Amino acid sequence: MLSRFAMVLACCNTAIWAAETEADRRLFQLQDVFELEHASDPQVSPDGKHVVYVRNAMDIMTDRAISTLWVAATDGKAHRPLTTGSRHDQSPRWSPDGTRIAYVGKDGDRSHVFCRWIASGETARMTGNLTETPMDLAWSPDGEWLAFSMLVENKPKPFVDLPAKPKGATWAEPFTVIRNMRYRADGSGYLKDGFRHLFVIPADGGTPRQVTTGDFHHAGHFAWSHDGESLIVSANREKEWARQPRESDLFEVSLKDGAYRQLTDRNGPDESPAVSPDGKLIAWVGFEDRYLGYQVALLSVMNRDGSNKRVLNTTFDRSFESPVWSDDSQGVYVQYDDQGVTHVGYLNLEGQVQKVASHVGGVTLGRPYSSGSFSMQAGTVAYTSGTVLRPADVSVTRSGGKPRQLTELNDDLFGHKTLGKVEDFYFESSVAARKIHAWLVYPPNFDSKKKYPLILEIHGGPFANYGSRFSTEVQLYAAAGYVVLYVNPQGSTSYGEDFANLIHHKYPADDYHDLMSAVDVVIKRGFVDSKNLFVTGGSGGGILTAWIVGKTNRFRAAVSAKPVINWYSFALTSDGYPYFSKYWFPAQPWDKPEEYLKRSPISLVGNVKTPTMLMTGEEDYRTPISESEQFYAALQLRNIDTALVRVPGASHGIVARPSRLMVKVAHILKWFEMYRLP
Numbered sequence: 001m002l003s004r005f006a007m008v009l010a011c012c013n014t015a016i017w018a019a020e021t022e023a024d025r026r027l028f029q030l031q032d033v034f035e036l037e038h039a040s041d042p043q044v045s046p047d048g049k050h051v052v053y054v055r056n057a058m059d060i061m062t063d064r065a066i067s068t069l070w071v072a073a074t075d076g077k078a079h080r081p082l083t084t085g086s087r088h089d090q091s092p093r094w095s096p097d098g099t100r101i102a103y104v105g106k107d108g109d110r111s112h113v114f115c116r117w118i119a120s121g122e123t124a125r126m127t128g129n130l131t132e133t134p135m136d137l138a139w140s141p142d143g144e145w146l147a148f149s150m151l152v153e154n155k156p157k158p159f160v161d162l163p164a165k166p167k168g169a170t171w172a173e174p175f176t177v178i179r180n181m182r183y184r185a186d187g188s189g190y191l192k193d194g195f196r197h198l199f200v201i202p203a204d205g206g207t208p209r210q211v212t213t214g215d216f217h218h219a220g221h222f223a224w225s226h227d228g229e230s231l232i233v234s235a236n237r238e239k240e241w242a243r244q245p246r247e248s249d250l251f252e253v254s255l256k257d258g259a260y261r262q263l264t265d266r267n268g269p270d271e272s273p274a275v276s277p278d279g280k281l282i283a284w285v286g287f288e289d290r291y292l293g294y295q296v297a298l299l300s301v302m303n304r305d306g307s308n309k310r311v312l313n314t315t316f317d318r319s320f321e322s323p324v325w326s327d328d329s330q331g332v333y334v335q336y337d338d339q340g341v342t343h344v345g346y347l348n349l350e351g352q353v354q355k356v357a358s359h360v361g362g363v364t365l366g367r368p369y370s371s372g373s374f375s376m377q378a379g380t381v382a383y384t385s386g387t388v389l390r391p392a393d394v395s396v397t398r399s400g401g402k403p404r405q406l407t408e409l410n411d412d413l414f415g416h417k418t419l420g421k422v423e424d425f426y427f428e429s430s431v432a433a434r435k436i437h438a439w440l441v442y443p444p445n446f447d448s449k450k451k452y453p454l455i456l457e458i459h460g461g462p463f464a465n466y467g468s469r470f471s472t473e474v475q476l477y478a479a480a481g482y483v484v485l486y487v488n489p490q491g492s493t494s495y496g497e498d499f500a501n502l503i504h505h506k507y508p509a510d511d512y513h514d515l516m517s518a519v520d521v522v523i524k525r526g527f528v529d530s531k532n533l534f535v536t537g538g539s540g541g542g543i544l545t546a547w548i549v550g551k552t553n554r555f556r557a558a559v560s561a562k563p564v565i566n567w568y569s570f571a572l573t574s575d576g577y578p579y580f581s582k583y584w585f586p587a588q589p590w591d592k593p594e595e596y597l598k599r600s601p602i603s604l605v606g607n608v609k610t611p612t613m614l615m616t617g618e619e620d621y622r623t624p625i626s627e628s629e630q631f632y633a634a635l636q637l638r639n640i641d642t643a644l645v646r647v648p649g650a651s652h653g654i655v656a657r658p659s660r661l662m663v664k665v666a667h668i669l670k671w672f673e674m675y676r677l678p
Contacts, residue, residue: 026418027444028479033472033662034060037409038391039384040067040363041091041373046098048378049074051406052082053394054090058658065658069103069116072406074380074396079407082116083123089114091135094377095203096143102126104134104148113137113146113201126205134199136221140228145200147231149219152210153194181242185575186622187651198222198231200255212253216241221272221322226279226304230254232263234271234284245579246289250282263306269297272322276329280304283323283332293507293583294463294493294500299323299334299347313351317496320345324376333376335360337494340424340437340467342370344383346399357397361469362386366655367459367538368439368469368486370494388422389414391470418444420478424468427521431510434490438518439466441474441484446527452483453532453676456519456555459486460539460562462507465494476665482534482672485522489514505586507540508547508599515544516552531556534672538562539623539652543601546631549612550604557675559613559668562623562652565631567596575621605634611641613671615664617650643671 035058042053052071059066069082069089083089088106095102098118105114111133113126126146127134134148159177176190184190196219199208211231212218222233236248237260250263250270263282264270268289275282282304285297297319302309312332320334331348333356342360345353360383363371372392374383385395385403390410397403420441429436443452455477459466466486477484488495489511491503503509523530535555537545542563549558564570568589571581581588589596597603612635614628628644635642645667647654655661 026416028414028417028419028475030476030662030666032413032417033658034058035410035413036365036391036472036658037413038362038365038386039394039407039409040392042382042384042394043092043094043375044074044377044380044382044396045094046096046377048380051382051394051396052092052094052101053382053407054092055081055409059087060658063657063659065656069101070407072394074382074404074406076404076406091137093137093139095139096141100203102137102139102146104137113148115203115205124205126201128207130208135196136219138222138224139203140200140224141226142228144203145228146203147198147200147211147222147224148208149196149198149222150208151192151194152197153192156193181578182575184621186620187653187656189619189621198233198253211255211258213258223273223275223282225252226275226277229256232273232275232282234269234273243578245576245582248286250284261306263302264309268295271297274323274325274332275304276325277327278329280329281325282306283325285320285323285334291583292497292501293504294491294497296497297321299332301332301349311351312347312349313353316351316353317498318494320347322373324374326376327379333374333381335372335374337370337465337467339494340370340439340465340488341494342372342467344374344381354399356381356399357383357385357395357403359385359387359468361467362390362392365391365470365472366661367457367473368466368471369459370465370467370469386469388468388470389419419475420444420484421446422468427518429489429510429514429517431490431513431517434514436487436489436514436518437492437495438485438487438521439468440522441478441486443478443481443483448527450527451529451532452481452527453534453672454519454522454528455482455484455672456515456533456535456537457484457486458515458535458537458541458544459488459492460537460541461493462491462503462511462540462543463493463500464540465492467494472661473665477669480669483522483528485518487515487518505584505595506599507584508544511544512548512551515548519554529677530554532677534558534676536561536668538654542623546601546612547604549610550601550607553609555610556677557611557613557672559615559671560628560631561615561664562617562620562654563601563614563627563631564623565600565627566602567600568593569630570623570627571596573624573626602630602634605631605638608635608638608640611671611675613643613645613667615645615647615654615667617647617652617654619649620652620654622652 037057040054055070056067066087072079090104092103102115116123132151136149196217197212216237218235231253234248248269252261270286273284283301287295299312299320318336322335324333344357361372372384382396384392386392393407395403395405424439533555536559538561542560545560616625616628632644
């Protein structure tokens with residue numbers, strides 16, 4: 001028998017495909033989700049003349065994202081596929097001499113390291129019997145070795161000794177005994193016992209050799225030493241590492257004997273090491289932990305031996321990530337967000353910041369979050385470039401030069417469609433006359449003389465930002481005839497550490513007032529029907545949606561996706577429970593329960609009159625579905641019209657599969673249409 005959600009999904013699909021034949025095909029439609037493509041992980045060749053990247057598309061038959069590798073010439077004159085086999089190819093990395101590209105791909109059901117020779121087009125599998133997925137692929141400077149990280153599973157002894165079952169007997173599955181601090185992770189489920197370690201293999205393939213040791217995780221970006229004799233890695237090798245969610249240091253690990261040498265020792269994260277081409281300096285990002293909800297990640301450098309540590313710029317109030325040294329070892333390229341726009345910048349060794357490229361992103365297709373990546377070789381910077389009307393393409397630039405876009409992956413889809421115009425603006429919040437950044441998306445073929453319904457769409461995080469980026473969900477709302485408003489209220493990143501920490505130990509704080517001020521400003525423009533207001537958001541946006549309906553009845557209907565409803569229960573059931581109570585609250589929930597209750601939407605449920613839908617993945621371990629169930633039960637007890645949408649197999653992201661993105665939007669629009677006035 002079909003589940004209720006499966007029946008709804010089947011009905012939605014039937015209605016969607018039937019309606020499309022009658023719809024204006026020049027508008028963005030639900031089924032167009034399957035036609036979206038985007039670029040990711042662009043990597044410049046050592047001579048700066050080519051870029052290999054991951055081309056991501058949607059397979060409508062399997063309802064899965066697929067990925068292959070493509071290469072484009074930086075002069076814009078050539079663009080061709082490199083791989084067509086597994087359709088799950090990721091992490092392309094050029095060999096130092098530019099003759100080969102290593103990457104991670106599928107062979108059957110398992111992931112392996114592959115290598116493609118550029119001149120001949122031959123491809124070979126480089127790894128033998130891997131039991132887990134290799135990640136963080138990197139070539140040694142001399143091109144003789146490849147390094148990667150991989151989970152090494154521990155096989156725990158049975159907790160109890162039991163009598164053997166009789167031959168041929170069928171008994172129930174054995175009990176699972178959990179004793180680890182962190183035992184599950186959103187998107188991964190219940191974790192295997194084990195730790196991520198670094199491995200190396202010869203560049204001609206062979207048996208992986210484990211380099212790092214101990215019951216500690218060694219994951220994320222790492223770097224080869226200039227001489228290729230050691231690896232620089234970020235790890236927390238303290239005894240109490242599981243209780244220190246932000247702590248990590250940089251270590252040098254010898255390939256010869258596995259000896260460790262600690263390079264940093266401050267209280268806080270030290271991550272993403274990068275060794276200068278001349279081998280004299282190491283750059284990395286991190287900060288001294290002050291236990292704030294949000295802290296700016298600073299760029300630091302030190303001598304190769306760990307001496308003379310210094311922060312390059314203490315006044316540039318934005319977080320840096322992904323450091324890459326310039327070819328002459330005189331500066332570092334980084335990625336950062338500023339006022340809802342993601343940039344590539346360059347810092348010289350005196351800490352002066354120069355903007356190199358803007359509008360990096362377009363990789364998160366659902367909502368307009370910051371995203372994207374870049375690489376640099378031979379003075380050429382390649383990056384994922386997105387706009388409000390297009391997901392990520394590949395662009396290149398040289399410092400001070402004009403960007404060149406190398407791909408147009410979605411022009412075949414959007415070239416004949418009319419999308420909603422996107423406009424950003426600033427306004428003054430009713431709280432402290434604070435300047436707040438917002439975006440307005442107009443329905444296609446907008447007529448200022450008409451009155452339109454409005455959807456307030458709220459970002460999650462809460463330490464995150466929306467911006468001038470493509471959003472499938474927002475454009476589909478606009479195509480359905482809504483004006484869509486999204487805002488970066490206080491707590492949003494990319495406006496400095498102080499602005500983000502206005503919600504420290506206070507969230508939802510005054511975000512409600514920022515959001516209501518934004519709605520009021522838009523209504524005054526005259527084209528929004530003030531009696532047809534709707535609100536939705538996910539994660540932190542789901543929290544604020546539930547908070548809003550407890551504060552006001554001005555919205556006709558609401559959809560709260562994957563919210564926290566009760567901070568007390570969330571703090572002890574989320575996969576990040578070692579982190580949240582430590583950084584987002586002044587004490588543990590049993591020590592100050594009133595701090596948790598007064599900031600919980602459940603405390604306002606007695607005020608709610610707005611019809612409210614709750615939507616959460618059944619395998620969401622970040623904001624578990626029990627949070628939504630609490631609000632649903634409370635609204636049912638109060639006889640408020642409500643719906644609980646359970647998404648089978650979905651984690652916190654919900655929209656990992658193309659159909660889920662489509663059906664999520666369909667459910668939200670249907671709920672709003674049920675309460676929309678003529």
